[in-house]
Amino acid sequence: xxxxxxxxxxxxxxxxxxxxxxxxxxxxxxxxxxxxxxxxxxxxxxxxxxxxxxxxxxxxxxxxxxxxxxxxxxxxxxxxxxxxxxxxxxxxxxxxxxxxxxxxxxxxxxxxxxxxxxxxxxxxxxxxxxxxxxxxxxxxxxxxxxxxxxxxxxxxxxxxxxxxxxxxxxxxxxxxxxxxxxxxxxxxxxxxxxxxxxxxxxxxxxxxxxxxxxxxxxxxxxxxxxxxxxxxxxxxxxxxxxxxxxxxxxxxxxxxxxxxxxxxxxxxxxxxxxxxxxxxxxxxxxxxxxxxxxxxxxxxxxxxxxxxxxxxxxxxxxxxxxxxxx
Numbered sequence: 001x002x003x004x005x006x007x008x009x010x011x012x013x014x015x016x017x018x019x020x021x022x023x024x025x026x027x028x029x030x031x032x033x034x035x036x037x038x039x040x041x042x043x044x045x046x047x048x049x050x051x052x053x054x055x056x057x058x059x060x061x062x063x064x065x066x067x068x069x070x071x072x073x074x075x076x077x078x079x080x081x082x083x084x085x086x087x088x089x090x091x092x093x094x095x096x097x098x099x100x101x102x103x104x105x106x107x108x109x110x111x112x113x114x115x116x117x118x119x120x121x122x123x124x125x126x127x128x129x130x131x132x133x134x135x136x137x138x139x140x141x142x143x144x145x146x147x148x149x150x151x152x153x154x155x156x157x158x159x160x161x162x163x164x165x166x167x168x169x170x171x172x173x174x175x176x177x178x179x180x181x182x183x184x185x186x187x188x189x190x191x192x193x194x195x196x197x198x199x200x201x202x203x204x205x206x207x208x209x210x211x212x213x214x215x216x217x218x219x220x221x222x223x224x225x226x227x228x229x230x231x232x233x234x235x236x237x238x239x240x241x242x243x244x245x246x247x248x249x250x251x252x253x254x255x256x257x258x259x260x261x262x263x264x265x266x267x268x269x270x271x272x273x274x275x276x277x278x279x280x281x282x283x284x285x286x287x288x289x290x291x292x293x294x295x296x297x298x299x300x301x302x303x304x305x306x307x308x309x310x311x312x313x314x315x316x317x318x319x320x321x322x323x324x325x326x
Contacts, residue, residue: 195236207236215241217268218261222288223248260289267296275300277309285313294324301325 107115158165186206189196199207215230221240222228228242233250240248250258263279277297282290293311300306301324309324 190235193236208232211235211241214265217265219264219268220292221248221261222291259285260292263293264296267293267300272305274305274307275309276307279310280312282311282313297324 107118110118182202183206186203187210188194189203190207190210211232211234214235215232218230218233220227220229228240228244228246228248231241231243233240235250238250240250242248259282263282267275267277279293285293290311297306297309301309
């Protein structure tokens with residue numbers, strides 16, 4: 001019991017010491033820290049005020065700078081207009097057409113920026129027109145030089161036939177257009193053996209002309225030991241028409257006869273060109289089918305249109321050369 005009392009007394013004494021220490025610290029804080037905090041708060045308030053004043057001043061300076069720029073733009077615009085006014089001779093106000101009236105009526109609702117854009121666009125258009133005019137002037141100079149040169153040239157030998165030539169040119173151009181478009185499809189039908197139930201008059205005439213031309217080119221054929229002069233070859237019907245009104249089907253022609261007709265068509269040309277004829281692998285052709293080829297080559301040779309002609313036909317274990325021109 002005595003010990004318990006002693007312990008309590010010691011605790012009370014310790015508590016008193018702690019309280020005294022806290023009191024000392026409180027006094028220290030009141031004397032040192034709180035006064036500094038108060039001073040700091042005062043400085044913060046002061047700085048806030050200064051920052052606010054500086055921000056207001058900065059904002060005012062920005063606004064002032066913007067106004068200065070606006071003023072410079074207005075001043076520059078005024079100087080440009082003044083320069084233009086001086087360039088056009090300083091006309092009196094009564095002589096100036098006011099925007100929104102007369103010829104400038106359409107610009108009444110235009111803002112200055114819109115008007116500037118319109119003027120800029122019109123300047124571009126004018127510059128483009130000036131460039132076009134410059135090109136045309138250069139072209140005129142070239143044409144004048146050509147005219148001057150042509151005026152010194154003697155008239156063409158066919159100058160007197162100019163009107164007739166122009167008429168022929170028109171016909172040739174029309175024919176060329178037909179050949180490139182209309183006749184090309186007709187020729188494709190013949191090549192593909194495409195038979196139509198109904199043909200236009202133009203296509204019938206074209207086919208007839210082609211078939212007659214083939215007859216003239218091949219001229220004659222040998223068939224079953226008989227020579228026939230040809231009138232036409234109808235590739236669509238597969239019929240050869242002879243001048244004595246006989247009809248021979250292409251399917252009845254032997255391989256050698258068909259090849260003979262083909263080779264002869266290669267040798268026959270309306271153009272006066274010199275020919276080099278080299279025909280290989282003619283083993284399917286007999287003497288009758290070779291005869292018209294020999295004759296055509298001799299004819300070309302005598303007309304100085306065959307530079308060289310060679311026909312190669314295979315023979316087993318034998319090499320022989322036959323001269324076609326004795």
